[in-house]
Amino acid sequence: MSERATAGRPASALRKALVPFALAQFVCSFAGSSMNVMINDISVDLGTTVQGVQVVITIFLLVMAALMIPGGKLTDRYGRKRCLTAGLVVYGVGALLSAVAPGLGVLLIGNSILEGIGTALLIPPVYILTTLLFTELSSRARAFGAISALGGIGAAAGPLIGGFITSTISWRAAFLLQVAIVGAIVVLSRRWVHDPLPADRSRPFDISGTVLSAVGLVLVVTGILxxxxxxxxxxxxxxxxxxxxxxxxxxxxxxxxxxREPLLSTALFRNRTSNLGLITQNAQWLMLMGTSFVVSAYLQVVRGYNAIQTGVIFTATTLGLLLSSLAAERFAKRRAQRTLIVAGFAITIAGIAALLLLLVTGRPTAWAFAPGLFLIGFGLGGMLTPSVNVVQSSFGEELQGEISGLSRCVSNLGSSLGAALAGTILVAGITTTPQRAYGLAMVAVAVAGVVGLVTATLLPGNTTGPATGVPGRNAPAH
Known part of the structure; x- marks a missing residue:
């Protein structure tokens, strides 16, 4: 079935719908990574401590982790476009409140609570609508490639953009930038986004399951942090x-x-292909955030670079990720998705190995990090898209809300785990043997990559599109 016949919309309209989806992923990724370089300025301006601002970041992660799965489930009951719009509005209000915050308490409400809730509401619909609207393998690969590219760019370039805005204007301007982007997304999504499935208000919502999942995830994320x-x-x-x-x-x-219908169907956990894909997603975001944390800390603590200089060096990662993500459609036409994921892990591990050699062999020049960072970005960009596609395409329409929430939750856990794993190793040895501590942290990230690589080789060789999935409840497989 063609994309035009399935979605009932011309290809140009689908391309327009992709713009707000990609921008939504960008702004959420940017917000998370840029906040780290604004901690000192925020603490001074608000008359608080660095630890106080870190609490704000931690609570944001907890709120997002607790609500991502329920956020995905709500799309079935209230509609994907409606949840997307609601999430954007809540997020925008939170960003605006953060921009004018007179103290830490208001920043916590704006950034931690409202932006956390907004993210949990808006991100699942982005992936659900992409899966439902782009029905062919190559077009879906292109769509997820664009979304992954902007998400990765937001995460990788966040420190550079955030550091530049903070240094030249104010940290408050970085939040105002988010407000402007969110406002544009609301306008574009109202014009260009179409929800192909009607909302079903009769669908039950599992409150007890929501509480249990939220408490469990909060405990896990708190443990990681x-x-x-x-x-x-x-x-x-x-x-x-x-x-x-x-x-x-x-x-x-x-x-x-x-x-009765639970918050998450247990069928999600019985699909071997999806389970393996979720593990690769977790490992990918662990490597991205772990590498970013270690190399950023090394450049700033050991080499004395500021946030802007560090961000400039990380443009190599951004460039690599952008190139491979935008080539996702071409790759998908030529190679099976398992092949792309395996190759992505191999390239990323090679990049990590190159950085590891630099960290343990003296004092390299800053630009010596560029080849390794480029390989990491290129490898991650090449496999983020097929990993998402494998997971989302493993289920029919009726389970898209649930698998999207679970998928985003697993990816966020990987990001938290990457920063926590690298941070733990650095803190343990930074005062006694700093060079060795940085090397061990990179080894830990590389080990996670090897786990992801082995997992990727276990994926079915025919994971080439929606036909590999299993049907959802009362819905045919794509």
Whole structure:
């Protein structure tokens, strides 16, 4: 079935719909990475401490992790476009409140609470609508490639853009930039985005499952973030989170047996292809954020570079990611998605190895990092798209809301784990053997990449498009 016949819209209209989707992913990724270079300026301006601003960032991660899965589920009940718009409005209000915050409390409400809720509401519809509107393999690969490219650029270039705005204008201007982008997305999405499926107000919403999943994920993310403070606290929180999430799964299974609809269908966890794809997504974002954390810390702490100089060096990652992401359609036509994911991990690991050699062999020039960073960006850009496509295409229309929320949640956990893993190793050895600490942190990131590589080789060789999926409830497979 052609894309025109399935979606009922000409290709030009689909390309227009892709613009607000990609911008939405960009602004969310940019917000997360740019905040790190504004901590000192925010703390001075608001009369608080660096630790206080870090609490704001931590709570944002917790809110987003807790609500990403329910946010995906709400799209079935209220409609994907409506949830996208609602999320954008909530996010925009939060960004505006953050820009005019007179103190830490208002910043916490704006950035941590409202932007966290907005992100959880707007990101799942982006991936659901992309899956539903772009029905052919090559066009879906192009669409996810554009979204992944802007998401990766937002994450990689966030420190550069945020550092430049903070240094030349004010950290408040960075939040105003988010408000402007969100406003543009609202206008463009109202004009160009069409929801191909009607909302179903009769769909139940699992409140108890929402509470269990939120509590479990908050405990897990808190445990990850506590990794560089207290090992036993980390293990205790992770164990508690695992126990609550197990309770959530058992309860969901019991609801299904009783004929009720849970927050997440347990069918999501019985699909081998999707499960393997989720692991690769987690490893990819772990490597991106872990590498960014280690190299940024090295350049600023050891070499004395400021945020802008560090961001300029990371343009190599941005360039590599942009080139491979925009070539996603061409790659998808020529190679199976498993091949692309395996190649992406191999290239990224090679880039990490190149950086590792630089970190443990003296004092390299700053630009010596460019080849390794380029390889990391190119490898990640080449596999982010097929990994998302494999997961989203594994299920029919009825499960798109659930798998989208789960997929974004797993990716965010990977980002948190990457920063926490690298941070823990650096904190443990930075005062005694700094060079060795940076090297060990990169080794840990590389090991995660090897795990992802091995997982990717286990994907079915015929993961080339929507036909590889399994049907959702009462819906045919794509």
């Amino acid at each position: 506590a990794a560089d403070n207290n090992l036993w606290l980390m293990l205790g929180l992770l164990a508690a989170g695992g126990a609550v999430l197990t309770w959530f799964f058992v309860a969901a299974r019991a609801k299904e047996r009783a004929g």
